[in-house]
Amino acid sequence: MSPHILIDEALEALAHPASEPGAQAVVQRMIINMLKGNVITIEEFNHYCARLNRVSRKEAA
Incomplete structure (x- = not known):
């Protein structure tokens, strides 16, 4: 599956009210690891x- 689809799905899941606490950190690590692995560009990052x-700001509000 495309890394872009994976990231999009993970970000969309965070917007759902039932997302788990700490899920943002997991998504953040996923994005960082994809950059480190040269799967996404710095612009995409x-x-x-x-x-x-x-x-994150919407959840905090």
């Missing part, structure tokens, strides 16, 4: 981190 931040 920045994009996914921005999306993760938006989800």
Whole structure:
């Protein structure tokens, strides 16, 4: 499966009210590991981190 699909699905799952505590850290590690493994580019990394931040801010509100 495409790494982009995996990240998109993980970020969408975080937006769900039933997401587990700590799930954001798991998604963050997944994004970092994909960058380290050269699976995604730095531009894609920045994009996914921005999306993760938006989800995190919505949960905190």
